[in-house]
Amino acid sequence: MTKSVIQPLESYRLAQYAVPVPCYICGSENTFDSEFCAHCLAPLALAHQANSQGAMPRMIAVIGASAVGKTVYLGVLMDMLSRLPDRMQILARGAFSITLQQTTLSALSRCRFPQKTPNDPDQWNWVHCQIRGGTKHGSFELILPDMAGEAVLQEVEHPHTYRVVREFLRKCDGVLLLVDALKIAEGGRDQEHFTMKLISYFSELEKDTKYGWEEQPVAVVFTKSDLCPECADDPNNFAQQQAAGLWQQCKQRFNRYRFFAAGVAGTCVSCEQRGEGRVNVPLRIEPHGIIEPFEWLLKNTLV
Ligand SMILES: Nc1nc2c(ncn2[C@@H]2O[C@H](COP(=O)(O)OP(=O)(O)OP(=O)(O)O)[C@@H](O)[C@H]2O)c(=O)[nH]1
Numbered sequence: 001m002t003k004s005v006i007q008p009l010e011s012y013r014l015a016q017y018a019v020p021v022p023c024y025i026c027g028s029e030n031t032f033d034s035e036f037c038a039h040c041l042a043p044l045a046l047a048h049q050a051n052s053q054g055a056m057p058r059m060i061a062v063i064g065a066s067a068v069g070k071t072v073y074l075g076v077l078m079d080m081l082s083r084l085p086d087r088m089q090i091l092a093r094g095a096f097s098i099t100l101q102q103t104t105l106s107a108l109s110r111c112r113f114p115q116k117t118p119n120d121p122d123q124w125n126w127v128h129c130q131i132r133g134g135t136k137h138g139s140f141e142l143i144l145p146d147m148a149g150e151a152v153l154q155e156v157e158h159p160h161t162y163r164v165v166r167e168f169l170r171k172c173d174g175v176l177l178l179v180d181a182l183k184i185a186e187g188g189r190d191q192e193h194f195t196m197k198l199i200s201y202f203s204e205l206e207k208d209t210k211y212g213w214e215e216q217p218v219a220v221v222f223t224k225s226d227l228c229p230e231c232a233d234d235p236n237n238f239a240q241q242q243a244a245g246l247w248q249q250c251k252q253r254f255n256r257y258r259f260f261a262a263g264v265a266g267t268c269v270s271c272e273q274r275g276e277g278r279v280n281v282p283l284r285i286e287p288h289g290i291i292e293p294f295e296w297l298l299k300n301t302l303v
């Protein structure tokens with residue numbers, strides 16, 4: 001015999017599903033309890049945070065080829081900003097916003113570089129923070145994701161494969177474009193060609209803001225300049241001499257751009273690790289030129 005039980009009807013719970021949560025990046029509607037947007041895979045925590053703050057966050061895209069140093073740059077940047085309250089105050093919104101600096105710094109403190117960013121957008125680290133001081137606009141909210149270079153390349157070669165990359169670039173207010181100084185100095189043209197492809201991809205995207213691409217600030221950051229002194233001394237001249245195509249393209253497409261040089265490691269050695277093959281090991285961490293491009297970009301965003 002089946003024992004009868006009283007099952008309360010909690011249909012009111014369904015009412016929550018009737019109110020959609022629009023994704024902050026692509027605008028698609030999602031249910032209130034989804035973790036990632038069903039359309040572009042951006043975390044919905046961004047939408048919840050933005051709704052609770054009321055202010056429209058600015059967005060900065062950090063892009064560049066795979067292994068150019070995006071994760072290292074961003075992780076160190078966030079860590080430095082959180083320790084330099086006199087220069088710029090940064091307040092992370094949501095625990096997820098601290099993961100990038102945590103994983104980067106924990107790897108560097110073990111004399112390791114962080115792992116390559118996975119291609120799946122639902123595994124990327126996003127930073128949502130409040131910035132105070134350092135700009136003429138007082139305090140504002142900021143969103144920046146650490147995208148995987150391979151995913152960006154895939155989207156450039158086959159548009160619409162990574163919707164989040166496309167939507168984010170359409171909406172963003174400025175771009176940090178990272179280029180590997182060492183590869184450029186070694187004479188390979190791949191790095192320059194990839195960056196030029198990237199520039200033509202995003203500068204031809206229809207912008208979702210009132211200003212077109214030519215008015216968006218673009219900071220071109222030569223990474224690993226610790227290994228390339230001529231770039232660290234004069235990044236503008238380095239671009240003109242060693243990456244003339246890239247230099248010319250920036251000049252033709254953007255009204256506001258600047259070249260910077262950044263480096264994180266003091267001394268690096270390459271050694272054989274069991275199970276990992278040959279890896280680069282940072283023996284000392286001596287960040288330089290990390291904050292300047294970011295500061296310049298924030299001062300030049302047109303919000
Ligand atoms: N010497 C030196 N090497 C660096 C620096 N930054 C990054 N590297 C090297 O570049 C490698 C890649 O750095 P990542 O930050 O993981 O590169 P990424 O652009 O995030 O790459 P994806 O995640 O594949 O898109 C590291 O493993 C280091 O070997 C730097 O400032 N100096």
Ligand SMILES: [Mg+2]
Binds near residue numbers: 115117146147149
């Ligand atoms: Mg990465």
Ligand SMILES: [Zn+2]
Binds near residue numbers: 023024026028037
């Ligand atoms: Zn979305």
